[in-house]
Amino acid sequence: MGHKVNPYGFRLGVIYPWKSNWFAGRDYSDQLHEDIWIRKHIRSRLSRAGISSIDIERKGDQIWVYIRTARPGIVIGRKGAEVDKIRKDVERVTKKRVDVKVEDMNSAASETRPETDATLLAQGVAEQLAGRVSFRRAMRRAVQTAMRSGALGVRVQCGGRLGGAEMSRREWYREGRVPLHTLRAKIDFGTAEGKTTFGQIGVKVWVYHGDEIPQAEQETERLRARALAQVSSGGASTGALITDEREAAEVAEVEPPSAVPEPSDEATAEAPAPAAEDDEAPSRPAAAADETSEAAPAEATDAATATEAAGVEGGTAAPSDQPTSTPQETDGKAQG
Secondary structure (H helix, E strand, O other), X not given: OOOOOOXXXXXXXXXXXXOEXXXXXXXXXXXXHHHXXXXXXXXXXXXOOOEEEXXXXXXXXXXXXXXXXXXXXXXXXXXXXXXXXXXXXXXXXXXXXXXXXXXXXXXXXXXXXXXXXXXXXXHHHHHHHHOOOOHHHHHHHHHHHHHHOOOOEEXXXXXEOHHHOOOOEEEEEEEEOOOOOOOOEXXXXXXXXXXXXXXEEEEEEEEEXXXXXXXXXXXXXXXXXXXXXXXXXXXXXXXXXXXXXXXHHHHHHOOOOOOOOOOXXXXXXXXXXXXXXXXXXXXXXXXHHHHHHXXXXXXXXXXXXXXXXXXXXXXXXXXXXXXXXXXXXXXXXXXX
């Protein structure tokens, strides 16, 4: 049976980094709850700002909060007033210095565009459902927008009292491919909730952005390419592909083969000795060939003698050297 696993947590440490970077000892639970409160507070205060993700870093008594948004003007506010309010709220709760940084998703340096971000797509569908838009139309619109913007695959799912039905159900649309079981596949996952008159409707969005080779495999591929290049240039061959860093290190330590040493004078002097033995070897086949040639005429003579004897006993004469006449010639002589 399949299990529903968060695509981000499933790939955490493989191709995705942690969203909270800090080290803690006994105060781990306190800092964890602080991170949860910071994210909830920012999202509730800036619900219309199109916030994609919030990353948190800690070092000593300093906290850095990175907000990725599609509407940086709303997050910053007039003359930075909104950012200052958020910073003061976080400092009051954590009792530490806080630095808030805003990242614009519309800039060229951004890896993901707002049109292909799963969280923003889910928020857009939820807002349309709250505005009494048909859930099928909202889902199809989100899928088409993401595919036109360069996504390789999109899946949108809505669950709840869809269309005001008495029983809740789930419906989803998918276009392209969304390989959830492939660890190197970059799957962006986002959720949102749309509040309607019939209750809440949950929205989930999966977006496939292509494959990404993990860092460990990239190092292995570099070592393998380096070893293969060394083999092609005349180095020692390993006889198989290198799949381990230790094997690659061993191949790198192998020295190139040294030049073949020239034969010394003693070796040159001893070299003719085996040649004499080799000269005796061909003489034996030659002697055997002479014996075979002598035996062959003798066998032929015996065979001829036996044939003549058989002809005398049967009453037939031995074949003469002169050719015999053909039947046509014999009939002509008889008629004459």
